[in-house]
Amino acid sequence: MMIKKFLYSQKVAPYVFVLPFIAVFAIFWAYPLASSVEMSFQHTMLGQEAEWIGFDNYTKLMSDGVFLKAVTNSVVYMVLTLVILIPLPMLFAVLINNKFMWGREFFKSTFFFPALTSVVVAGTIFRLMFGEMEGSLINSFLGLFGIEPVKFLKGQVTGFVALLALASWRWIGVNMLYFLSGLKSIPDEYYEAASIDGASSFQKFTMITMPLLKSTTVYVVTISIYAGLAMFIESMMLWNGNNSPKNIGLTIVGYLYRQGIEKNDLGYAAAVGIVLLLIAMIINITQLIFTGTFKKED
Template sequence: MNRRKLREAAAGYLFLLPTLLVIGTFLLAPIVYALFLSFHKVQLLGGISYRFIDFDNYVRMGADDRVWIALYNTFEYAIIVVPLQTALAILLAAVLNSKLRGRNAFRILYFLPTVTSSAVLTLIFMWIFKTDGLLNDLLGVFGIQPFNWLGDPKVALKGIMLMNVWSTAPYFMVIYLAALQDIPDSLYEAAEIDGARTLRKFWSITLPLLKPVTFFVVTMGIIGTFQLFDQAYIFSNGSGGPNNSTLTVVLLIYQYAFKNLDMGYAAALAVMLAAVIMLVTVIQRRIFGEEKLN
C-alpha cells in the first residue's frame, strides 16, 4: 500500500472515529461488561467487588420459579400482541391506502397514540380499568357489576396487551402504508382483468409482496414485546402483581438489579433474554425467507 492510500485510509478512519467511540462506549462496552458480570457475584455495598462463580448465575435460573413465570408471561404477551398489532396495522394501512375521503385526517388520528408517552397511556388505561373507572361505568349502563380489572391476575396482563396493541399498531401502519404505495397498480389492474375481486387481490398480491415488510414488523414487534417494562412497572407499582401476573423478564431484571442489588444474576438474566430474542429472530428469518420487495 503506497503512501497516498495510507493517508486516505487514515483520513477515513479519522472521520469514523467519533462514531466508533460512541458505539464502543455506549453499545459494545456495556455488552462486554454485562457478560463479565454474569459470571461474577457482585458486592456493591462497602465498595464494589467481584467474585468469579463460573456458571452459577445461569444454573440458578433453572430453580428460580419467578424466572419461569416471567418467561411465560412474556411469551404469552408476545404471542398475542404481535399478531394482533400486525394484523391491525395491515388493516389500517389498507384502509388508508384506498381512496378514502379525509384519509389524511385519519392518518393523524390513528398515529396519535404512537407519539404519546407510554407512561401517560398507561395512566390513562389504569384510570379506564380501575373499579370506578370508565370501563365499569360503561358496563354499568348494561347492568353489569363492576369488576376489579387491575386486581385480577387473569385479566391484568390482558389490559396491558390491549393498550399496547392500540398504541403500537399505528407505528407499523405507517411502515405498511409506505410499502403498499410501492406496489405497482398494474398488478391490481391485471388481476381485475382476470376477474379477481378485492379480497382475492389482497391475498394473492398484497400480502405476498408485503412479506419482507411483515418480517421486519414482526421482528421489531417481538423485540419490543420481549422488552416490555414501563407499562408492567406502572401497572403493578414495580411488583409484577397481582400474583406475578404482570411480571416480565425485563421487570424481573430490574427487581434483581436495583431492589435486590444482585447485579451478577440480573446480568445473567439479561444475557439469557438477549439469547432468546436472537433465537426467535433466527426462527422468523427461516420462516419468512430471504425475499425482497422489488
C-alpha cells in the same frame, strides 16, 4: 498535508465514514454487552468486590420460579401482541391506502398520535380506566350491560387484557405507517392488471398485497418480537410499581430491574439480561429462517 491526503484517499475514506458508527457501536453496545457477560459469571453487589462464581447465576435462574413466571408472561405478551399488532395495522393500512378513502391524513395522524404520548402518562390513564371501582371507565361501560365491576388488575387474564389494550392503543398506528410505506412501493399496474383479469378485492390482497409486503411484514414482526420481550414500563405504570399481585404483570426486564436495582444483585441481574438477549435472538433468528429471509436468491 500528508494527513489530508491520507483522509482523502479512496482506500481510507470509506473507513473514515463508518468510524463514527463503529465507535458508537463499540462504546454503547459491544463493551456493555461484554461487561454484562462477564458480570453474569460473578457475584456482584454495588460497593463490594466482585467474586467469580461460574455458572451459579444461570443454575439459580433455571430453578427460580419467579423468573420462569416472568419469562412466561413476556413470551405470552409477545405472542398476543403479534396476533394483534401485525394483521390489524396491515388491514388499516390497506383501507387508508385505498384511492377511494377520504380523510387519509386525518386517520394517519389519529392512529399515530398515541405513540407520541408518554408511556408514563398512558400507563397511568389506563390504570385508572381499568380500575376496580364501579366508577372506573371500563366498569362503568360494563355496568350498562348489567355486568358486575371487574378487578382487571388483580387477575392474570384480565390483567393481560389491560396490557394488550394499552399496547394496541400505542402501537397500531406506528405499525400501520410501516405497512403504508410498504404499500407505496407496490405499482398500481399490478392491481389494474388483476382487475382486468376479474380478481376480487380479497384475491388482490392475498395474491398481490401480502406477498409484496413480505419484507415489511418481516421487519415489523422482528421489532415487535423484541418490543414484546423487552416490555417493562407499561407493566410498571399499569400496576403502579414492579410488584403486581402474584407477579401477574412481571416481565423479564421487570425481574432484571427487581434483582439489579431493587435488590442490588448486579451479577444475577446481568444473567437475566443475557438470557433475555438469547431468547430474543433465538426467536428472531428462527422466524427469519422460517420466512426465508436468510435464503440466498437464485
